[in-house]
Amino acid sequence: MSDWDETGNDSDKRWSGGQFEPSNRGRGWLILLGLAAIFGAVMAGISTRDFISHLDGQVHAVSCSVMPGGEAVIGASGCKEAMLSPWSSFFRTKYWGGLPVALLGFAVFAFIGALAFAVAFSKQITRRDTGFVLLASLVPVGASAIWGTLAATRLGEFCQVCVGMYVASGLMFVLAVVSHFRASPGSGAWPWGRFGLWFVEGLVAVGLLSGVYAMRAPDERKSLDGCGALVSPEDPKGVLLTFPGQGTTPALAVLDPLCPACRSFDERLKLSELDQRLAMKVLLFPLDSTCNWMVKTSLHPGACQVSEAMLCSPAEAEKILAWSFENQEHLLELGAKDAKALTDEITTRWPAAKGCVGTSRSKDKITSGLRWAVENALPVLTPQLYVAGKRMCDEDTDLGLEFTLHHMIEQHANPTAGGR
Amino acid sequence: MGALRHIIPIFLGFTFPAYFVSGWLGGAEASLRAAEPGATNVAVASMAEEGYCTANLKQIVRRVAGACGLLDAQGRGCQPADAAKLVALSGDDFNAMFLPMKERVHIIQFDKKSVDLDEGGRAAIETAWSARGGASFFFVVSRASPEGSVESNQELSNGRAQAVLAHLEATYQDPDIKKRVGLLQLGEEFAQLSTDFCQWQRSRGGDECDEMQINRSAIIAWIDCAI
Numbered sequence: 001m002s003d004w005d006e007t008g009n010d011s012d013k014r015w016s017g018g019q020f021e022p023s024n025r026g027r028g029w030l031i032l033l034g035l036a037a038i039f040g041a042v043m044a045g046i047s048t049r050d051f052i053s054h055l056d057g058q059v060h061a062v063s064c065s066v067m068p069g070g071e072a073v074i075g076a077s078g079c080k081e082a083m084l085s086p087w088s089s090f091f092r093t094k095y096w097g098g099l100p101v102a103l104l105g106f107a108v109f110a111f112i113g114a115l116a117f118a119v120a121f122s123k124q125i126t127r128r129d130t131g132f133v134l135l136a137s138l139v140p141v142g143a144s145a146i147w148g149t150l151a152a153t154r155l156g157e158f159c160q161v162c163v164g165m166y167v168a169s170g171l172m173f174v175l176a177v178v179s180h181f182r183a184s185p186g187s188g189a190w191p192w193g194r195f196g197l198w199f200v201e202g203l204v205a206v207g208l209l210s211g212v213y214a215m216r217a218p219d220e221r222k223s224l225d226g227c228g229a230l231v232s233p234e235d236p237k238g239v240l241l242t243f244p245g246q247g248t249t250p251a252l253a254v255l256d257p258l259c260p261a262c263r264s265f266d267e268r269l270k271l272s273e274l275d276q277r278l279a280m281k282v283l284l285f286p287l288d289s290t291c292n293w294m295v296k297t298s299l300h301p302g303a304c305q306v307s308e309a310m311l312c313s314p315a316e317a318e319k320i321l322a323w324s325f326e327n328q329e330h331l332l333e334l335g336a337k338d339a340k341a342l343t344d345e346i347t348t349r350w351p352a353a354k355g356c357v358g359t360s361r362s363k364d365k366i367t368s369g370l371r372w373a374v375e376n377a378l379p380v381l382t383p384q385l386y387v388a389g390k391r392m393c394d395e396d397t398d399l400g401l402e403f404t405l406h407h408m409i410e411q412h413a414n415p416t417a418g419g420r
Numbered sequence: 421m422g423a424l425r426h427i428i429p430i431f432l433g434f435t436f437p438a439y440f441v442s443g444w445l446g447g448a449e450a451s452l453r454a455a456e457p458g459a460t461n462v463a464v465a466s467m468a469e470e471g472y473c474t475a476n477l478k479q480i481v482r483r484v485a486g487a488c489g490l491l492d493a494q495g496r497g498c499q500p501a502d503a504a505k506l507v508a509l510s511g512d513d514f515n516a517m518f519l520p521m522k523e524r525v526h527i528i529q530f531d532k533k534s535v536d537l538d539e540g541g542r543a544a545i546e547t548a549w550s551a552r553g554g555a556s557f558f559f560v561v562s563r564a565s566p567e568g569s570v571e572s573n574q575e576l577s578n579g580r581a582q583a584v585l586a587h588l589e590a591t592y593q594d595p596d597i598k599k600r601v602g603l604l605q606l607g608e609e610f611a612q613l614s615t616d617f618c619q620w621q622r623s624r625g626g627d628e629c630d631e632m633q634i635n636r637s638a639i640i641a642w643i644d645c646a647i
């Protein structure tokens with residue numbers, strides 16, 4: 001027997017405090033709540049669609065605006081930063097890109113929306129049912145609080161679509177509170193069976209959608225075999241910097257200290273914590289024509305001087321790299337305007353490099369590194385990552401970084417394990 | 421009806437998202453299958469190839485580099501007679517080859533009857549070496565002024581070229597030096613420099629310069645030709 005109060009004590013009205021009250025009090029608020037949930041589901045759907053579109057490893061536009069006429073954006077944006085961050089998905093080493101948080105949000109919003117409409121159009125709306133809806137609305141509110149805090153404190157970027165979900169969550173909570181207090185109190189035993197059913201249904205809806213995703217997400221990736229290899233990895237001249245670490249898998253990062261993509265890559269690598277499994281060496285490849293003949297214009301003016309400082313003071317190279325990433329915009333601006341002022345700033349901050357930056361010896365080191373790149377026929381781009389001599393494909397260096405790197409490390413550790 | 425109402429939330433909460441997500445995933449899979457990994461038009465790191473690398477220059481460089489031991493890493497150098505035969509050019513035409521490289525040529529000057537580098541000479545060699553960029557060959561073309569015997573000038577010319585090589589090796593201890601440096605010891609017999617070269621980058625740029633002084637020298641230059 002159903003414990004849903006189909007009959008009710010009153011079909012249209014109930015007695016309360018000496019007067020009859022309509023049994024559908026709160027319906028309008030619940031409908032509004034359902035609409036807010038639909039809005040949240042649309043936002044989560046857009047975010048999920050953007051995420052899934054990147055599973056092919058290609059460059060796609062990301063929807064950055066929820067406003068009418070807002071266009072999707074290709075290239076760097078807060079939305080892209082959010083999508084590529086490790087907080088955008090779970091199980092990133094198990095699935096390429098991971099299981100997107102937005103997908104779970106999509107299911108939760110859709111479920112709560114459907115639940116709100118189901119309650120709204122029941123014969124009698126009581127606080128017993130709206131109470132459950134109120135509790136359910138705490139799920140997206142809690143998730144929004146967590147991911148909103150991460151965006152503010154760790155990412156420093158907000159994407160409008162995500163904000164749309166936060167707003168929808170907040171609205172749902174407010175509307176759930178209002179509808180709860182507007183609904184009639186209800187009577188009789190608590191409908192625990194119905195609550196349990198809804199709770200299980202919610203879990204099943206989210207679980208099933210995750211299952212569909214896990215089963216249908218593309219997993220045959222040719223890029224896991226890498227995109228080229230080092231042909232002459234020996235370093236007789238000592239042009240590669242060694243970064244201290246505890247890892248054992250040999251890896252080489254090709255970086256430009258003033259390259260924004262390198263900074264993002266470095267952040268993602270550190271956040272993945274997989275860098276701790278690598279014995280990392282770094283080849284400096286400044287995309288600055290003042291020292292690099294392979295680029296015709298200085299994409300990152302000043303990169304040669306920062307690179308020289310790192311090579312002049314190898315013990316501090318990792319710190320200098322972190323400093324240059326942190327102050328990248330300022331250093332780029334200075335490099336473009338006044339090379340001498342940049343050298344002064346570098347040597348003031350890093351005195352060990354003083355008397356070395358700008359000399360023929362430091363320039364020789366840069367040139368030797370670039371000639372090492374020629375010997376190995378490296379692509380003229382940064383960043384690049386080579387794991388055990390094998391180059392990670394460019395399409396795997398962002399969303400699929402954890403999955404691919406984990407796979408490459410495991411393949412190096414267990415070469416007979418088969419792999420892909 | 422009541423039972424149906426119970427499954428509305430899960431029905432709508434699952435089927436609508438699942439419908440869209442399945443479609444998007446199918447599209448991503450098709451796109452992934454169509455894509456080739458790493459298929460981007462990115463240039464590959466290579467040695468420099470400047471505009472002055474004419475076919476004629478490349479031919480001469482290759483001949484000289486091969487005959488002077490550069491390509492087989494012997495670095496033994498070429499004597500004036502070898503050079504004249506190899507380049508198959510007149511002295512003036514040979515010197516004219518360096519004209520497009522005026523900005524990167526350094527002229528290391530020596531005292532009369534001396535093969536010793538001074539401070540300015542050492543600094544100029546280091547500057548030239550560190551500015552090699554992606555160039556393939558480093559040429560040292562040494563000469564002597566036409567004073568004294570041909571033999572003694574050949575010795576001076578050899579000594580000057582060796583002094584440049586020795587300084588490079590002592591300073592950089594780079595195994596590439598022997599593979600990259602070619603010595604052309606011209607003595608007084610072939611391709612003497614005119615005073616026009618006094619205007620070029622000289623290690624004694626502040627000092628006066630005449631035809632005798634400019635030929636007590638070693639011209640050093642990287643050649644940016646992918647050969």
